[in-house]
């Protein structure tokens with residue numbers, strides 16, 4: 001890797017050279033990563049959390065490596081969304097650690113937390129599009145907030161991600177979220193989550209409330225994200241069939257604990273009564 | 281949202297409204313300032329007076345009834361600086377320079393009240409053309425604020441009224457102390473005596489069971505604290521009665537009144553007549569009392585009320601409406 | 607309750623701090639000035655017009671008995687500028703813009719838009735509350751000035767059309783009463799300090815209370831409704847209470 005020196009590159013040994021080298025190595029890793037020795041990018045270690053007297057999480061440990069897709073399954077109200085909020089540092093755990101790219105996020109300062117959040121994109125259950133802004137402004141929002149890109153570049157980026165999620169930019173850009181169908185809203189939300197190219201994507205029940213055909217399309221979109229953008233995905237869902245299609249890892253949450261974790265195949269083969277019951 | 285934004289409608293609307301309001305505000309300050317005469321150049325005059333008569337800084341200064349400035353401050357003159365003049369306060373006037381030549385040596389400043397609300401102001405009589413124009417810092421002559429004759433006349437009326445009142449008062453007190461009037465007559469009335477004897481018998485009947493230690497009232501009688509309180513209220517009652525006997529206060533005067541006694545006596549007679557009619561079952565009230573069904577109705581109401589109260593006591597939350605702000 | 611009061615003041619502190627530092631969302635500020643101020647102007651003017659007219663009418667009836675109808679301009683001017691203008695305007699804006707603010711923020715809260723902002727590294731206090739707070743601080747005095755002006759005009763209408771006053775006489779007596787309370791800094795009438803200081807404070811109350819309840823909305827659409835009701839009721843009460851205390855303070859500062 002280091003032998004290849006493009007024209008006009010900085011002198012070997014200089015600081016700029018080394019920085020560029022590091023960048024290149026990172027890019028390589030992102031493109032071809034996924035080996036078993038990979039460190040976990042998102043990880044929860046023995047996390048406890050309660051709201052008042054209600055203990056929601058009681059010692060949850062899970063993780064997902066670069067290039068993997070983790071599906072967290074569980075009934076409603078068990079704390080699946082809560083786990084995502086912990087990863088985004090919208091909540092802090094009572095006990096335990098939440099690690100993003102190896103750093104404990106409950107220990108970082110506020111500005112560092114903001115920088116960490118820029119490494120993640122989140123698709124909320126109800127899409128959470130800003131309903132006073134049209135599709136363009138919604139998708140462009142993270143770019144205007146966090147980059148210094150010019151108007152033209154931002155427009156290109158927005159059109160690019162909208163095409164990626166199979167929406168016709170020319171048609172949807174000026175629309176307000178209230179004019180979109182549920183499936184389209186979900187796609188716009190995905191576009192907004194990936195527009196600043198975060199290495200980690202979080203989905204909260206991406207297919208709940210959608211018809212079977214749209215559900216399939218969204219699942220395919222998530223697969224395409226991993227395949228083409230090589231991001232690490234965490235999906236929270238109660239839809240086992242959907243999980244079987246998209247997951248590389250699954251974890252089943254019940255009563256504040258992970259009662260099963262393994263590949264979708266392992267989950268399919270397990271004898272555990274609750275897992276089987278949940279699988280249906 | 282965009283990096284480079286054209287001017288939008290909302291910006292224009294907001295800007296327009298801001299400008300309109302600022303213009304209105306400026307107009308207001310301008311007109312009020314003109315009336316209050318705060319923009320014109322002023323010079324100071326001082327008027328030495330016995331009393332400021334409630335003048336405050338900001339009070340208008342007029343020449344021949346037209347506003348020309350404001351009172352700026354009112355200061356006491358130190359006793360040692362007064363000399364042989366009676367003046368106790370120095371009133372500083374800010375006067376518009378445009379009317380300088382109206383105010384001359386012979387001008388007199390006086391405190392006047394204007395309008396229904398009695399606003400205080402200073403009015404200056406213009407001076408005659410042959411005397412000198414006052415320069416800034418000069419002392420202006422003053423005239424008395426009020427007509428003393430009028431004041432004395434009003435005071436005399438008040439004094440006469442007071443004398444009359446005190447005469448009446450002493451006459452009344454004399455009669456009370458000599459036992460005249462209704463108080464005295466109440467004391468020698470036979471009928472009252474008979475009534476009291478009857479009352480006593482009734483009381484004895486009521487008090488019998490209590491003396492035998494029955495009921496809650498009897499328990500009350502054994503209560504130490506209640507006794508103490510009773511003693512203290514009796515003592516207080518004593519002082520009140522003493523005051524009454526001495527004919528003090530409104531009540532004393534009431535007791536000494538003859539007409540009151542007659543009025544009470546006549547209403548007692550009339551009440552007697554009415555009660556007689558009722559006893560004979562005459563009139564609506566009489567019929568009501570004789571009516572059995574009414575009694576039963578009443579009993580039912582009492583029973584219902586009892587049940588209701590029991591319910592309330594057992595379950596008070598149900599009957600108290602929750603207090604909500606939202 | 608005590609917890610809510612503490613949270614309210616904590617919000618005030620956070621908002622004040624956020625006002626003084628970057629990033630600052632200027633576009634949102636202008637937009638909020640439009641929705642809070644400009645959009646309320648019509649209804650504020652209508653309120654002002656009828657208030658001024660009814661004040662003049664009542665004053666005429668009462669003062670006729672003393673032959674003191676010349677005081678109508680004073681009464682309308684003084685009561686409008688010192689009390690009725692600020693308070694009525696604030697209550698109207700509470701009902702219109704405050705309710706809107708609470709509902710909008712409540713809806714954003716229950717549909718996770720507030721969380722979405724935070725995940726995108728945007729502080730909801732800066733993005734949502736600060737523009738509304740500053741806009742209300744600026745626009746309340748502005749709409750109050752306009753409302754006052756219309757109210758005084760309403761009084762003028764009655765005075766001229768029904769009581770045979772000349773416009774000049776009426777208007778002069780309005781200026782006179784303002785001049786009489788005295789001036790600060792030699793040219794600013796004290797009544798104007800009172801008449802503009804109050805709406806400034808009321809603006810802060812409206813924005814802060816509405817955002818407070820909006821951001822605490824919980825439990826779906828019904829929660830949004832509850833938050834809106836709370837916002838309107840709380841700010842109305844706070845406005846009336848604050849009016850009393852401000853009057854007390856101003857009377858102590860500028861005794862007349």
Ligand SMILES: Nc1ncnc2c1ncn2[C@@H]1O[C@H](COP(=O)(O)OP(=O)(O)O)[C@@H](O)[C@H]1O
Pocket residue numbers: 051056074075076077078079080081082083
């Ligand atoms: N902010 C909060 N305050 C109190 N309780 C909460 C809060 N957020 C979530 N909970 C409770 O935590 C539990 C898990 O919620 P959540 O993670 O949303 O469940 P789900 O698995 O359906 O996504 C629920 O019982 C919910 O009532």
Ligand SMILES: [Mg+2]
Pocket residue numbers: 080081082125204
């Ligand atoms: Mg959930």
